[in-house]
Amino acid sequence: MIFDNHNRPITYLRLAVTDRCNLRCFYCMPEEGIKYLPKAQLLTYEEMERLVRVLAQLGVSKVRITGGEPFVRNGLMEFLEKLAHTEGIKDWHITTNGVLTAPHVPDLVRLGVGSVNLSLDTMDRERFRQITRRDELPAVQGTLDALLAHNVPVKLNAVVMEGKNIEDIPLLAELTRQHPIEVRFIEEMPFNGEGSHYPVLNWTHRRILDELRALYPDITKLPDPANSTSYTYQVPGHAGTIGIIAAFSRTFCGTCNRIRMTAQGTLKTCLYDNGVLDVRALMRSGATDDDLKAAFLKAFAHRPKNGFEAEQLRSPVTESMSTIGG
Numbered sequence: 001m002i003f004d005n006h007n008r009p010i011t012y013l014r015l016a017v018t019d020r021c022n023l024r025c026f027y028c029m030p031e032e033g034i035k036y037l038p039k040a041q042l043l044t045y046e047e048m049e050r051l052v053r054v055l056a057q058l059g060v061s062k063v064r065i066t067g068g069e070p071f072v073r074n075g076l077m078e079f080l081e082k083l084a085h086t087e088g089i090k091d092w093h094i095t096t097n098g099v100l101t102a103p104h105v106p107d108l109v110r111l112g113v114g115s116v117n118l119s120l121d122t123m124d125r126e127r128f129r130q131i132t133r134r135d136e137l138p139a140v141q142g143t144l145d146a147l148l149a150h151n152v153p154v155k156l157n158a159v160v161m162e163g164k165n166i167e168d169i170p171l172l173a174e175l176t177r178q179h180p181i182e183v184r185f186i187e188e189m190p191f192n193g194e195g196s197h198y199p200v201l202n203w204t205h206r207r208i209l210d211e212l213r214a215l216y217p218d219i220t221k222l223p224d225p226a227n228s229t230s231y232t233y234q235v236p237g238h239a240g241t242i243g244i245i246a247a248f249s250r251t252f253c254g255t256c257n258r259i260r261m262t263a264q265g266t267l268k269t270c271l272y273d274n275g276v277l278d279v280r281a282l283m284r285s286g287a288t289d290d291d292l293k294a295a296f297l298k299a300f301a302h303r304p305k306n307g308f309e310a311e312q313l314r315s316p317v318t319e320s321m322s323t324i325g326g
Contacts, residue, residue: 001059004269004303012062012227012258013055015048018073019263023097024133025121027159027188043265045079047283049086051261054292056088060259064093064117068263071100077107084111093117095157098143099136105146115153118144121161122168131164154181155243159188160203169208170215176240184230184243185212189271205231205246212242227257247271253306267296269303270310276302 002010020036021029043051052063063083070076083092091114098118108116120140122128128137147154158165158172172183185208187201212219212233222232222241229252230243246252250272260268265280277299282292304310 002297002300004300006303006305008255008303009059009257010259010300011060012064013052013060014064014066014258014260015052016066016068016261016263017045017048017070017076017079018042018068020072021067021069021097022072022099022134023069023136025119025131025159026133026164027131027161037264041280042263043261043280045075045082047265047280048079048261049082050283050289051265051279051292052083052086052089054289055296056086057289058293058296061088061090062092062114063089064095066095069097069099070094071096071104077104080108080111080113095119096143097132097136098140099134100139101143102139102146105143105150105152109150109152113152115155116147117155117157118147119157120144120172121158122165123171124168127165127168131161148179148181154179156181156183157186158183159186160208161188162203166203166211169211173212173215173235173242176235176238176242179240181240182230182232182243183240184245186245187248189247201248205244205249205251208244209233212244227255228252229256250307259300267299269299270307272307273304273310273313 004010019042065080065083067073080092083089093114093116094108095117096119098120101116118140121131125135125137129135144154144156156172156175158168160166160169169185172185175181176183187203187205187208209231216235219233219235219242222234224230224232229247230245233242233244235242256270260271261279262268262275265278265283266275267277267279268275277295279292279295282295287295304313
């Protein structure tokens with residue numbers, strides 16, 4: 001196992017396989033979209049396989065596939081087949097918007113997917129269209145149905161947005177009554193390609209919890225798993241659980257065990273940093289596996305203490321979450 005300079009273990013890689021997405025969620029990118037990278041500037045699947053193998057040898061045991069939207073990249077299932085059999089990787093997961101996912105659910109099960117994070121900010125078709133700028137709610141609901149039918153552990157991710165989907169908090173929370181899923185409410189972050197929407201974030205994790213307590217006075221705090229980003233709760237009698245992620249408040253940095261690799265091969269040791277290592281350039285310049293390991297270890301030894309420190313060391317945020325990797 002490897003540790004950073006703050007004695008936090010690094011065991012979890014979030015790997016973006018593409019910067020492209022088939023939705024245009026307003027909190028993730030501008031309406032006109034972003035300038036996508038040419039394919040030659042993205043990591044190839046072979047390069048991804050190599051970096052996962054190298055990181056596994058250093059102690060990374062969990063991988064989450066992200067995007068953009070992973071399923072818009074051709075060849076994804078073949079890559080997942082190899083990922084699932086990588087020595088040292090104990091479990092792998094995927095985050096998706098669900099538009100193209102349903103037909104692949106049986107194969108995800110066959111390959112042993114640990115869980116699927118499904119982005120769903122609203123249960124209302126018109127609000128979905130307004131938020132994502134696409135009319136794809138039926139497809140996403142079809143993916144949710146397929147995942148539940150195949151008993152895949154599901155975490156439903158909903159970004160809480162003032163004036164956009166506050167009325168969906170009770171609708172989404174109520175899904176936990178009958179379904180063994182975790183509905184997670186996430187503070188909005190300023191990664192939409194144009195900076196934050198609000199001078200002050202009003203819907204913080206505390207306000208979200210107050211809203212849930214008003215709905216369910218008997219909601220109960222559960223123990224949180226190690227390195228969890230989510231504060232977990234359950235309403236007595238409900239089959240599922242409710243999580244709150246303080247993504248903007250950044251209250252979980254002290255136990256962070258995750259790193260990110262963007263689709264173009266930039267290592268981010270914190271969501272809020274500017275990128276600390278060009279892994280693609282290293283690999284394409286002939287670096288050996290030992291060279292890669294040494295570069296990773298050097299980067300891990302200079303990791304920011306938290307997201308606020310990382311943000312202070314960078315220029316103002318103008319990235320899209322699609323380019324960062326979820």
